[in-house]
Amino acid sequence: MKLLKEFFKVIPLFILLCVSAAQAQEFNAVVQVNAQNVAQPDQTIFRTLETSMQEFINNTKWTQQDYRDEEKINCSIVFVITDYDNDRFKGNMQISLSRPVYNSSYSSPIFNFKDSNIEFEYLEFAPFFYNANQYENNLTSLISFYIYTMLGIDGDTFSLNGGQQYHVEAQRIVSLAQQSNSVGWKATDGQGTRFQLNDDMLSQTFKEYREVLYGYHSKGMDTFADDQKKAKLLISAEILKLKALNSRRPNSLIQRLFFDAKADEIVSIFSGGPAVDVRDLKNALQQLAPNQSSKWRNIKV
Known part of the structure; x- marks a missing residue:
């Protein structure tokens, strides 16, 4: 050796x-x-x-x-x-x-x-x-x-x-x-x-995860510099697509993976800048990632 x-x-x-x-x-x-x-x-x-x-x-x-x-x-x-x-x-x-x-x-x-x-x-x-x-x-x-x-x-x-x-x-x-x-x-x-x-x-069972990865970033984050309010609405809409995945496989690994990476960023996006209606988003986040509930409370409706 x-x-x-x-x-x-x-x-x-x-x-x-x-x-x-x-x-x-x-x-x-x-x-x-x-x-x-x-x-x-x-x-x-x-x-x-x-x-x-x-x-x-x-x-x-x-x-x-x-x-x-x-x-x-x-x-x-x-x-x-x-x-x-x-x-x-x-x-x-x-x-x-x-x-x-x-x-x-x-x-x-x-x-x-x-x-x-x-x-x-x-x-x-x-x-x-x-x-x-x-x-x-x-x-x-x-x-x-x-x-x-x-x-x-x-x-x-x-x-x-x-x-x-x-x-x-x-x-x-x-x-x-x-x-x-x-x-x-x-x-x-x-x-x-x-x-x-x-x-x-x-797996097609979790197809929304990869679809949301694309929409959240390319349609949302990458357009932030052009129109913050529009970008926030797009990001919110993409996150809400995960409800379909959650209804099929609640609390899946792939869903937790998304929010483990994005929770702090989501709170930051929707806690400042131009105001948008986040009531549906906040309710959905509590269901999609209840383990992050202490963070979601920082998003003001």
Whole structure:
């Protein structure tokens, strides 16, 4: 094991990534590995893991599109380690994603998700490779899955179902990773898993989620600079479309996902600026996301 670690140390990371780094990558990711609750005197491996994950995300070419610097997708990944032993890591991961609003310096949060069942093996200085047709290891699959999920959600905000190909790629990762026997990839692994997240994204049962992502952002947020009152009315109308989803599947994961990302923003939008009638919206919000009721009370009718 030590010999392998020394071998990986002498491979400069920039050589491994030079081919993909020459192209216009998609992400501007910030990765944080929090190991403060792990009894490990030498914290070096955690810092190495943090750097390697961030460089893997930011230096890999994930799509066929070229992104200008101002178009890069801003996201953060916080991995909290709860257990570490002999190159095996366990913990949870918080993934957050935002998207720029046209004619504004504001970035709108569009994805805020906590994966509570993270486990993988990582050999210090081992290189990362993404192979679309083959399972490599659980860590690579975890990162790649969330990259394509974020690409899918980001694409869905710019055009109707615009992220479809990326959600399908995430589905491929789920299928390949099921051979690993790690928790989170199978339908039998329970609620709030990667399997369920991806399955719901692609299911017609929850189609309103992706429809609202597009309308809320492209029809609403992106028009704010032109006409604030009209934009607020459009955003309200889009949120109300989630009532159909709620009537079918109350308190679904995908619905909670939307409001976990948007609750604070919705309150901010409808608590200032030109006044609009928000009575129907406020009543709907109490039904759609009752866990956010303390926030909805700040919206004044």
